[in-house]
Amino acid sequence: MRAVLRIVLPVALIAALIGLWQIAASTGWIAEALNLEPFLVPSPAEVGDAIWHNRTLLWENTWVTLREILIGLLAGIVVGLALAVAMRFSRILRDAVFPLTVAIQSVPVVVIAPILVVWFGYGITVKVIVVALAVFFPIVVNTLDGLRSVDPEAVKMMRTLDASRWAIFRRVEAPTALPAFFSGAKVAVAVAPIVALFAELAGSSSGLMRLIIQDNANLEIARMFGSVVILAVIGVLLVGLTALAQRLVITWR
Amino acid sequence: MSVAARGLSHSYGELQSLDRIDLAAADGEVVALVGPSGCGKSTLLEIVCGLRDPSAGAIEVGGAADAAGRLAHCAYMPQRDLLLPWFSALDNAALALRNRGAGKGEARREAGALFDRFGLAGFEAARPAELSGGMRQRVAFLRTLVAGKPVLALDEPFASLDAISRAEMQGWLAGALRAEARTAVLVSHDIEEALYLADRVVVLSSRPARIVAELRAPDPRAPDRDAAVTDPAFVAAREAALRALHAGASADPAHPAVPFAPTRRKRNSWRRGAR
Ligand SMILES: Nc1ncnc2c1ncn2[C@@H]1O[C@H](COP(=O)(O)OP(=O)(O)OP(=O)(O)O)[C@@H](O)[C@H]1O
Ligand SMILES: [Mg+2]
Numbered sequence: 001m002r003a004v005l006r007i008v009l010p011v012a013l014i015a016a017l018i019g020l021w022q023i024a025a026s027t028g029w030i031a032e033a034l035n036l037e038p039f040l041v042p043s044p045a046e047v048g049d050a051i052w053h054n055r056t057l058l059w060e061n062t063w064v065t066l067r068e069i070l071i072g073l074l075a076g077i078v079v080g081l082a083l084a085v086a087m088r089f090s091r092i093l094r095d096a097v098f099p100l101t102v103a104i105q106s107v108p109v110v111v112i113a114p115i116l117v118v119w120f121g122y123g124i125t126v127k128v129i130v131v132a133l134a135v136f137f138p139i140v141v142n143t144l145d146g147l148r149s150v151d152p153e154a155v156k157m158m159r160t161l162d163a164s165r166w167a168i169f170r171r172v173e174a175p176t177a178l179p180a181f182f183s184g185a186k187v188a189v190a191v192a193p194i195v196a197l198f199a200e201l202a203g204s205s206s207g208l209m210r211l212i213i214q215d216n217a218n219l220e221i222a223r224m225f226g227s228v229v230i231l232a233v234i235g236v237l238l239v240g241l242t243a244l245a246q247r248l249v250i251t252w253r
Numbered sequence: 254m255s256v257a258a259r260g261l262s263h264s265y266g267e268l269q270s271l272d273r274i275d276l277a278a279a280d281g282e283v284v285a286l287v288g289p290s291g292c293g294k295s296t297l298l299e300i301v302c303g304l305r306d307p308s309a310g311a312i313e314v315g316g317a318a319d320a321a322g323r324l325a326h327c328a329y330m331p332q333r334d335l336l337l338p339w340f341s342a343l344d345n346a347a348l349a350l351r352n353r354g355a356g357k358g359e360a361r362r363e364a365g366a367l368f369d370r371f372g373l374a375g376f377e378a379a380r381p382a383e384l385s386g387g388m389r390q391r392v393a394f395l396r397t398l399v400a401g402k403p404v405l406a407l408d409e410p411f412a413s414l415d416a417i418s419r420a421e422m423q424g425w426l427a428g429a430l431r432a433e434a435r436t437a438v439l440v441s442h443d444i445e446e447a448l449y450l451a452d453r454v455v456v457l458s459s460r461p462a463r464i465v466a467e468l469r470a471p472d473p474r475a476p477d478r479d480a481a482v483t484d485p486a487f488v489a490a491r492e493a494a495l496r497a498l499h500a501g502a503s504a505d506p507a508h509p510a511v512p513f514a515p516t517r518r519k520r521n522s523w524r525r526g527a528r
Pocket of ligand 2: 295408
């Protein structure tokens with residue numbers, strides 16, 4: 001019952017909002033209130049229409065952006081995880097590398113992306129690098145905290161059961177760190193699309209942000225809204241899939 | 254396999270926890286350590302197991318004096334059961350085998366063969382959260398036994414249980430030790446439990462722990478627990494132990510039995526399933 005409600009309620013809320021917007025837009029209330037030409041305030045039906053008629057164009061650009069997000073996420077998560085584990089095993093490495101990761105994290109995407117565009121051009125490389133850089137910090141910090149939260153008594157218990165350092169990591173530390181890792185992954189998944197869009201803004205020949213800028217200049221407002229809807233769907237899917245993965249992996253809570 | 258310690262002292266920085274302890278357990282003998290809360294019992298047990306080294310004195314377990322050698326000979330059952338929540342009861346029990354490189358199937362078969370005898374049949378696949386307190390303690394004990402080490406180091410194995418399950422588990426552990434004698438060092442703050450389970454009871458003073466008395470148990474691990482603990486000899490031994498405990502707790506006013514510092518007191522509160 002609760003599970004059903006958790007799907008039905010948000011869907012109903014979104015449907016209600018779309019309905020309200022449809023009425024407000026098609027009767028011209030919003031345009032009138034803002035003193036605008038009606039075509040600048042497309043109704044949901046018009047947006048749907050624009051998505052349908054431009055589906056090839058939208059899909060091509062969505063795929064470009066989605067690929068940037070996914071490859072960047074993957075790279076950031078893999079590097080972040082590897083670094084967190086390495087830092088757990090080597091104190092020296094942790095002391096040496098951690099300040100650097102904080103420094104990298106403190107440089108805003110808006111600053112770093114244009115520089116990288118100068119170096120690497122308009123292709124996917126810049127976007128992947130920027131997304132990975134943004135993603136890897138929450139992964140490293142959360143995973144490392146998770147690994148460090150291990151119960152020292154459990155480690156002692158494992159040592160008397162002839163566990164090697166690796167066995168302790170595998171059977172105690174890694175499972176202990178999983179919930180914290182997923183907290184980091186949720187943050188990562190939430191920031192990745194934003195960062196990818198920023199990177200496209202800094203220089204790109206295709207992608208949803210590119211398209212949005214163009215449509216903005218050409219007053220293709222309905223298609224612009226279409227891009228926004230697609231981005232929202234991507235966001236929901238990414239967060240939802242992460243939550244699902246967490247539920248499937250962490251079965252003991 | 255025997256345990257022999259002479260003149261063990263230990264400090265956590267400024268804080269002295271053990272003061273010249275002599276401890277011996279012959280092959281197959283069960284020795285209990287009782288003492289006030291926070292006196293250093295767990296510390297002593299961790300030294301026996303090779304999880305810590307003493308600041309002074311010598312200790313040998315089965316001829317091994319170094320920490321790694323002691324670690325290889327001792328199976329440690331910690332104060333809390335510390336079952337790993339992500340593993341089933343069976344995989345928890347089989348941990349030592351897996352750590353030594355046994356395959357999953359092989360380890361499960363070997364550990365699973367003991368589940369029936371421990372009253373755990375049918376709960377192999379259960380996660381620790383689905384087990385009762387007594388069952389969790391039994392899985393923890395099984396995990397310790399499956400390690401196949403000659404010396405058992407048990408740290409208040411039943412402290413987290415209510416009185417009834419506790420008596421039941423004591424009877425059950427006595428049966429297990431009757432069936433298969435093991436050298437064991439058992440920490441307890443319950444004199445009755447110590448006198449029932451152990452051959453010999455060592456009474457420690459408040460911190461830093463010194464030995465204040467050693468008592469021989471009248472009828473260790475008797476099959477009829479209720480009769481054994483009401484026997485006059487048992488009652489007399491219990492009173493003697495209790496007197497020794499009180500004497501040890503108040504002997505040294507510099508180290509009161511109940512520490513005044515609230516932080517320390519909290520850490521060592523007379524726990525029942527604390528934490
Ligand atoms: N890792 C540690 N670092 C510093 N002090 C410690 C540490 N572990 C224990 N102590 C202190 O050493 C003393 C003895 O601790 P220990 O755990 O051995 O007592 P215990 O007799 O097992 O107590 P309890 O009956 O409460 O389990 C206590 O005062 C405790 O605060
Ligand atoms: Mg203790």
